[in-house]
Amino acid sequence: MIRFLFSTAAVAALALSVSAQAATPTAAEARKIHDGVLTLDTHLDTPANFGRPGWDILDRHDAAKDGSQIDYPRMVEGGLDGGFFAIYTPQGPRTPEATRAARDGALVRGVEIREMVARHGDKFGLALTADDAAKIKAQGKRVVFMSVENSYPMDGDVTLLSAFYAMGVRISGLAHFKNNDMADSATDKPEWGGLSPLGKQFVAEANRLGVVLDGSHSSDQVLDQLIALSKTPVILTHSGCKAVFDHPRNVDDERIKALAASGGVIQVDAYSSYLIETPKNPEREAAMAALMAKVGARNKMTEAQRAAFLAERNAIDAKYPVPKATFEDFMNHLNHALKVAGVDHVGIGLDFDGGGGVTGLNDASDYWKISQRLLAEGYSREDLAKIWGGNVLRLLRAAEAARAPAD
Amino acid sequence: MIRFLFSTAAVAALALSVSAQAATPTAAEARKIHDGVLTLDTHLDTPANFGRPGWDILDRHDAAKDGSQIDYPRMVEGGLDGGFFAIYTPQGPRTPEATRAARDGALVRGVEIREMVARHGDKFGLALTADDAAKIKAQGKRVVFMSVENSYPMDGDVTLLSAFYAMGVRISGLAHFKNNDMADSATDKPEWGGLSPLGKQFVAEANRLGVVLDGSHSSDQVLDQLIALSKTPVILTHSGCKAVFDHPRNVDDERIKALAASGGVIQVDAYSSYLIETPKNPEREAAMAALMAKVGARNKMTEAQRAAFLAERNAIDAKYPVPKATFEDFMNHLNHALKVAGVDHVGIGLDFDGGGGVTGLNDASDYWKISQRLLAEGYSREDLAKIWGGNVLRLLRAAEAARAPAD
DSSP states (O other), X not given: OHHHHHHHHHHHHHHHHHHHHHSOOOHHHHHHXXXXXXXXXXXXXXXXXXXXXXXXXXXXXXXXXXXXXXXXHHHHHHTOOEEEEEEOOOOOOOSHHHHHHHHHHHHHHHHHHHHHHHHTTTTEEEOOSHHHHHHHHHTTOEEEEEEESOSGGGTTOGGGHHHHHHHTEEEEEOOOSSOOSSBOBTTSOOSSSSBOHHHHHHHHHHHHHTOEEEOTTBOHHHHHHHHHHOSSOOEEEEEEETTTSOOTTEEOHHHHHHHHHTTOEEEEOOBHHHHSOOOOOHHHHHHHHHHXXXXXXXXXXXXXXXXXXXHHHHHHHHHSOOOOOBHHHHHHHHHHHXXXXXXXXXXXXXXXXXXOBBBTBOSGGGXXXXXXXXXXXXXXXXXXXXXXXXXXXXXXXXXXHHSOTTO | OHHHHHHHHHHHHHHHHHXXXXXXXXXXXXXXXXXXXXXXXXXXXXXXXXXXXXXXXXXXXXXXXXXXXXXXXXXXXXXXXXXXXXXXXXXXXXXXXXXHHHHHHHHHHHHHHHXXXXXXXXXXXXXXXXXXXXXXXXXXXXXEEEEEXXXXXXXXXXXXXXXXXXXXXXXXXXXXXXXXXXXXXXTSOOSSSSBOHHHHHHHHHHHHHTOEEEOTTBOHHHHHHHHHHOSSOOEEEEEEETTTSOOTTEEOHHHHHHHHHTTOEEEEOOBHHHHSOOOOOHHHHHHHHXXXXXXXXXXXXXXXXXXXXXXHXXXXXXXXXXXXXXXXXXXXXXXXXXXXXXXXXXXXXXXXXXXXXXXXXXXXXXXHHHHHHHHHTTOOHHHHHIIIIIHHHHHHHHHHHHSOTTO
């Protein structure tokens, strides 16, 4: 009798589990599950807005009007608990003077991130360890990790990574759109064949400090070498799948498998021209380049100048239209990565405020839609917890554990 | 008739002026005049407290209980509008590893100053130019300038001064208690005979950026060379007069005159053992050194550990008493400096939270007493405005004007 009862209960539990996975949850059910997991985006370019005159992260902005995609109200709306706020530096000339200016600018950007958290300490918390994330969420606050996108500010002195670490940086990339003194870029001609000797020093230094290495924007060879050289698993904070669309910023299946096999993670981005084919249009590119040259540093603009800039940009878009990727295109990349790497090795890094954003997934208020779709496709709450934060935090913990005891 | 009227008015005005200077104002009158001028202390070591667990600048502290001398409530009580919040680094080993740790620590201290202002943006404002000070005061806020006390964090790379400048630093000293790679200390054996070649590079770099050079803690030869080499006038942010008490941290009359003749300023400190003779007591020094070695980094203490530390320190003071300077001793140095240099070349830098403090002038609530005394001695409101802020702001303006246009 007792055995029969157990058996029935087991069968019932199994049936429930299967049906829970099979049935599409309602929007409310999906949202509830989404809100229950820790949700982190590993590449937020929002700090570029922190120095904008009049821009306040506590205000709700409209991406169509001011171009910004992340702020506190929309993080709450979309159920984004936080993420890695990037210290981004455009690749400039590889001269001592320019590298030094990049260093100073990157340090100030780091200060601005810390100031943002200090200014809004009731709504944001600075995370310095993997464990901090859940604690900050439990306090009802948003989680602010810090990351470096381009190592260019440290090209003059690789020891500077410890200064960025001391400020709070826990993930660092190597290159951006162009090669630098440390590594080849995915979107430039090979110069070092991957990492330079300085870049290899940087890898050792990141391991010593406990900084997770980020291969996004670097060449395939850099990724291979990071996987081979790094003592702890590597991340791609915002990358796509080459098998879905062949772009240098996307990674082929073999490399995604090698990354997963080494314990690493690919975080899928929502950058339209990396997700789908965007036909070349020299006239459009010339018009856009002229506009960008005219406006200068975007975070120095007044709101009026920004509105004028966006109006001109919209006019260029209207005159030379380009196809815009959709939520479905993003999901194609995400699902492909999940199929190739498995749920333990995939995450989310949309590149909002840095060029990311597609139709239907265009600002922080949209994050929860990803959970809704993944649940509809049969992924469990546990899967979501890994994809949204568990995987990247596993990498942070590995880096913390391998950190040299002296520091 | 009209001429007679003018003449009478002029005589009356003159008589009023003379009597205003001669009559001792009441405490209320003195306080009113004090509150009407911009009051800056050029050496506040308070940032060392910013990382103290549980310490909040908005709380009113008791110097006798927790050792701290500056906080918002006491700044209001004493009428201190603000000052230069120092990034202080103790002189450590002159090795690449130690210099690098000093660099990282100093940058983090800079971040903590910026975070403090960001956290309390309704009560404090960051000042980046001389003109900012009056604007911030007019907003009803306290003025936070940033300074560097010891250049040791930059010994490995003199170009780092631009990073500190970018963070907000506008005054930088060279050495502290010991010689470093840039300069000889006033309290160490001569090594460079003043500035080292690197120190001379630092002077040029400070001039290029628009950073005022601070000779306090550096040797007399360093001061001479700063005056000779710097393109803009030099400051002593917290120093005393050798003619009043012969101590290496104090400056002789000839040098005070040379500093004044070059347009510079001496800001008088309230550091007891620099103001008056403190007999050597090896047993006391050994007991104090043992205590300091035991407690380690003071800003890492919990409040309980700090209370225990202060209790032990008080016990040492009771067992081996030392004479403590008084408000009168401080005024002797201040008046001597005023006599030798004149009101255009003297200011206030008490070294609170860094060892400063004498009987009767021991925390921020006491600042206005200096004005009360100076008024009683016949100094005018205009004199006070120079001493309390006008002089140091003149040096900042000179540095701003001489700043290389490229940056």
